[in-house]
Amino acid sequence: MSLEEVKARLARAALLLDFDGTLSPIVVRSEEARPVDGAEEVLAGLVERAGSVTIVTGRRSGFIRSVLRVDGLEVIGQFGMEDSPGLHPEVLAEVNAVVGGEQGVRVVDKSASIAVHVRTTPDPDAATTRIAGPLTAIAERYGLDVLPGKRVLELAPKGSSKAAVVAEVVARTGAQAALYAGDDLNDEPAFDALEALAKDGIAICRIAVVGGETPEELIAKADLTVAGPQELLALLRAL
Numbered sequence: 001m002s003l004e005e006v007k008a009r010l011a012r013a014a015l016l017l018d019f020d021g022t023l024s025p026i027v028v029r030s031e032e033a034r035p036v037d038g039a040e041e042v043l044a045g046l047v048e049r050a051g052s053v054t055i056v057t058g059r060r061s062g063f064i065r066s067v068l069r070v071d072g073l074e075v076i077g078q079f080g081m082e083d084s085p086g087l088h089p090e091v092l093a094e095v096n097a098v099v100g101g102e103q104g105v106r107v108v109d110k111s112a113s114i115a116v117h118v119r120t121t122p123d124p125d126a127a128t129t130r131i132a133g134p135l136t137a138i139a140e141r142y143g144l145d146v147l148p149g150k151r152v153l154e155l156a157p158k159g160s161s162k163a164a165v166v167a168e169v170v171a172r173t174g175a176q177a178a179l180y181a182g183d184d185l186n187d188e189p190a191f192d193a194l195e196a197l198a199k200d201g202i203a204i205c206r207i208a209v210v211g212g213e214t215p216e217e218l219i220a221k222a223d224l225t226v227a228g229p230q231e232l233l234a235l236l237r238a239l
C-alpha cells in the first residue's frame with residue numbers, strides 16, 4: 001500500500017481523483033470552484049503516462065469539464081448515477097417543504113439527485129441537525145440514500161457511491177494499481193473499495209487531502225496525507 005508501488009505500475013494504474021477540496025479549494029459558492037493553477041497541465045501529463053485518469057465527483061460531469069479542460073480525462077459525475085432517470089418530482093417538492101424555513105439553505109436539483117447545501121446558513125451544524133432527520137425520512141419513502149458531505153446532504157438513488165465507481169473503473173481498465181485522493185466523508189467508501197482491491201493483489205494508495213473540514217475517519221484510513229490541493233498536485237506531478 002504505497003505510492004512507490006503505484007508509481008512502479010503507473011502505465012497500468014487507475015488514478016482516481018475527487019474534485020472539490022482535492023483539486024480545487026473549497027469555496028462558499030460551489031459554482032465558483034476552480035482547479036488550482038497547474039492542474040490541467042499535470043493531469044494532461046498523467047493522461048499520457050498512466051493507465052487512466054478519472055475525476056470521481058458528486059457534481060455533474062459537465063461542470064467539471066467546463067473548468068478542467070484535459071483531453072483524455074475521464075469524468076464520472078453524480079456518484080456514477082448521472083445517466084439514471086430523474087428522481088420523482090415529488091421528492092424535490094418535499095425537500096423544498098422541509099428546508100423552506102431554513103435561512104441560507106441552497107437546494108440544487110441535479111435530476112438524478114438533489115443536493116441540499118447548508119454552507120451559507122448562519123449555523124451549518126445546527127441546520128444539518130434540524131434537516132437531516134426529515135430528509136432521511138423523505139429518502140426512505142422514495143427508496144433513496146442520503147449521502148453526507150462537507151456542509152451538504154445529498155439525496156441520491158440507492159447504491160450511489162464512489163466505491164461503486166472506483167470498482168467499475170478498475171475492472172473496466174484492468175488496472176494493476178489504483179490511487180484515490182479525496183477530502184470528504186463521501187470519499188471514505190472509495191478508500192474502502194481500494195482496500196478490497198488490495199486483497200486481489202492490486203497496488204493501492206489512498207490519499208487524504210487535508211483541509212479545515214476533512215473528517216478524522218478519512219485521515220485515519222489514508223496511506224498518505226497532503227495539506228491541500230496544491231500539495232496534492234505536487235505529488236501527482238512527481239508520479
Ligand SMILES: [Mg+2]
Nearest residue numbers: 018020021184
Ligand atoms: Mg471533495
